[in-house]
Amino acid sequence: MEPGPPVQDRPNIVLICVDQWRGDALSAAGHPVVRTPHVDELARNGTRFSRAYSATPTCVPARVALFTGQSPERHGRYGYRDGVPFSRAHPVTMQGVLGANGYQTQAIGKMHVYPERARVGFDDVRLHDGFLHFSRRYGGRNLEAHDDYLTWYRRQPAAGAAADHAEDGVGCNSMVAAPWSxxxxxxPTNWVVSEAVDWLYRRDPExxxxxxxxxxxxxAPFNxxxxxxxxxxxxPPQDPPVGDWVGDFEEFRADDHHQTVMGRLDPQTHHRAKAGYYGNISHIxxxxxxxxxxxxxxxxxDDTVIIFTSDHGEMMGDHDMYRKSVPYEGSAHVPLIVRPAANFQPDAPKGQVCDEVTELRDVMPTVLELAGVEVPDTVDGASxxxxxRGERPDWRDVIHGEHVHFGQSLQWLTDGRAKYCWASGEGKEQFFDLTADPHERHNLxxxxxxxxxxxxxxxxLITFLTGRDEGFVADGALVTGRPVQTESNAVRATMSAPRTAPATVRLGR
Incomplete structure (x- = not known):
């Protein structure tokens, strides 16, 4: 049956953002173990971007890129730091622009902004941040004041005597895995969807x-x-890839520590961590x-666009690393799928795989174009x-990524086929041929x-870093050992400035 005519003049848009989902962890991408039949169906009915990245691969700066459509050069968040007032530093957001142009906007689940209850342009937020990054200073008994999931959970009769211990002690950054009890x-994964379904009843239908x-x-928690x-x-257990360069970060190694970021875990703990991680994926x-x-x-x-992506990946033992922050594929490569609304793009090709290098900054201009809304000049991503539509527009040939980690700035460039990395501490360099060596085993x-x-x-890279606050470039050469910072001086200046009102951007149809 052919799609019927649109019931409204612009599509609904659902942006699904998962946390720490590797770009290769899709059965549609050929993963040998993970099975994701329903995400695969989105790819079969839309376009999968096989070389999508998170340029600043941890929760806070990645979500800045997602909400603002900006590169690290533009948004100025170079590492993980809680406590930067979001709306002061980043007043123009995707959701704020949509709201100013007639969309009802709702967030459900993880935000990871500061203050936690900041709406950052959304009409409303139903919040579950997982690990409450600030509220813990107020004491665990008050977390429900900052987290809607915990408020709901502690009122459920089925929670029983364990209502204050929703995670069973399974840590939010731990590699120890145990099934949900x-x-x-x-x-919480079910809660997000339950809230979304309830919201569909309450939305404004006009x-x-x-x-x-x-x-x-x-x-994590891997539960x-x-x-x-x-x-x-x-x-069957599978050994992770370990590069011939793994000794570059030997000084940061902490083997057998359950929260290690650089180190090797015993085979059983590693295998259970993978089972918990992949299990979380199948559950979602x-x-x-x-x-x-x-x-x-x-x-x-047929009236709704679905976009699926992640804020960053998870190393899961690759090169003796866990979690994120590093430039390697497990950490920086993310899934990205756009399934158009059939009533608004009836002729959109299905099952496409695009190999152009893309990044989280491209989500905001994509959403705004789909909504028929003018893209603000604050945005440097591309739609x-x-x-x-099956077109092949002129496109960037490289993205620049970075993150403060291991006490230094880890800088990298990629076109999805090769990758150059530079660590600012001692100037260690790495170069990978991703086509011949997709698991980055060999530093060339x-x-x-x-x-x-x-x-x-x-x-x-020198071109990207010239003029940076840290002084990474002098006399046309990279400079090692410079002090690093998690945000630009411009962002720091906003932290004490009055809040800027959200921008209003007129509808461009």
């Missing part, structure tokens, strides 16, 4: 909506329901199907909509046959 409907559906998982954990814990995938079925029940499927920086290529990439 409560009824599954109490799990205007289009933008829904930010944000999951704390598959980020999926038992069925999801069992799906992977009985798989199933709950997404629940939400997508609800859209169908409301007859909204992906032409790709979803000392390969005489690649010397000219490495030099070209180095010079490109």
């Amino acid at each position: 409560r009824p599954e409907h109490l799990h 205007v289009p909506f933008f829904l930010y559906l944000s999951f704390h998982r598959p980020h 999926p329901p038992q069925w999801a954990f069992d799906q992977y814990v009985h798989q 995938d199933l709950q997404l199907n629940r939400f997508l079925e609800a859209l169908g029940d409301f007859q909204l499927t 992906l909509v032409p790709f979803t 920086v000392a390969d005489a046959d690649r010397a000219d290529e490495v030099d070209r990439w180095r010079r490109r």
Whole structure:
């Protein structure tokens, strides 16, 4: 049956953001173990961007890029730091612009902004940040004042005597995994979808909506329901890739520590961590199907764009590293899928895979173009909509990424086929041929046959870093050992400045 005519003049848009989901962890991308049938269905009905990255791969700066459409050069957040008032530093947001142009905007789940209850342009927020990054200073008994999931959870009769211990002691940054011990409907992943379905009943039916559906998982705690954990814990163990360059960060090694970021875990702990991580992924995938079925029940499927992405990845033992912050594929490569609304793009190609290098900064201009809204000049990302129409527009040939980690700035450039990395502490360099070596096992920086290529990439990084506050470039060369900072001087200046009112951007149709 052909799609019917639109019931409104602009599409609804659902932006699904998961936390710490690797770009390769999709069965649609050929992962040998993970199964994601419902996310795969989005890809089959839309466009999957196979070389998508998070340029600043931790929660805080990645969400700045997502909400502002900006690169690290523009938004000025170079590392993980809580406590920067979001709306002062970043007054123009995707959701704020949509709201100013007639969209009802709702966020459900993880925000990870400061203050926690800041709406940063949304009409309303139903919050579950997982680990409450500031509220803990007020004492654990007051967390419900800052977290809607915990408020709900502690009122559920099924929570029983364990109502104050929703996570069973499974740590929010720990590699120790254990299945969820409560009824599954109490799990925060289920709660996000339940809230979203309830919101569909309460939305204003006379205007289009933008829904930010944000999951704390598959980020630790690695505590999926038992069925999801069992799906992977009985798989044969697999050794992670370890590069010939792994000694570059040897001084930061902490083997067998359950919260290690650089170190090797015993095989059983590592295997269970993977089972918990992949189990979280399969759990989200199933709950997404629940939400997508609800859209169908409301007859909204053909009027609604679905965008799926993650704020960053998870190293999961690759190169003896866990968690994120580093430039390697497990950390910086993210999934990105755009499934158009059939009533608004009836001829959009299906099942496309685009290999152009993309980044989280591209989500905001994509959303605004789909909504028929003018893109503010604060944005330096680029819209992906032409790709979803089957076009191949002129496109960037490289992205620059960075993150303060291991006490230094880890800088990197990639076009999705090669990657150049520079660590500011001692100037260690790495160069990977991602086409021939997708798991980054071999550092080619000392390969005489690649010397000219490495030099070209180095010079490109120098161009990106020239004029930076830290003084990473002097006399046309990279400078090592410079003090690093997690945000630009311009962002620091906003922290004591009065809040700037959100921008109003007129509708451009």
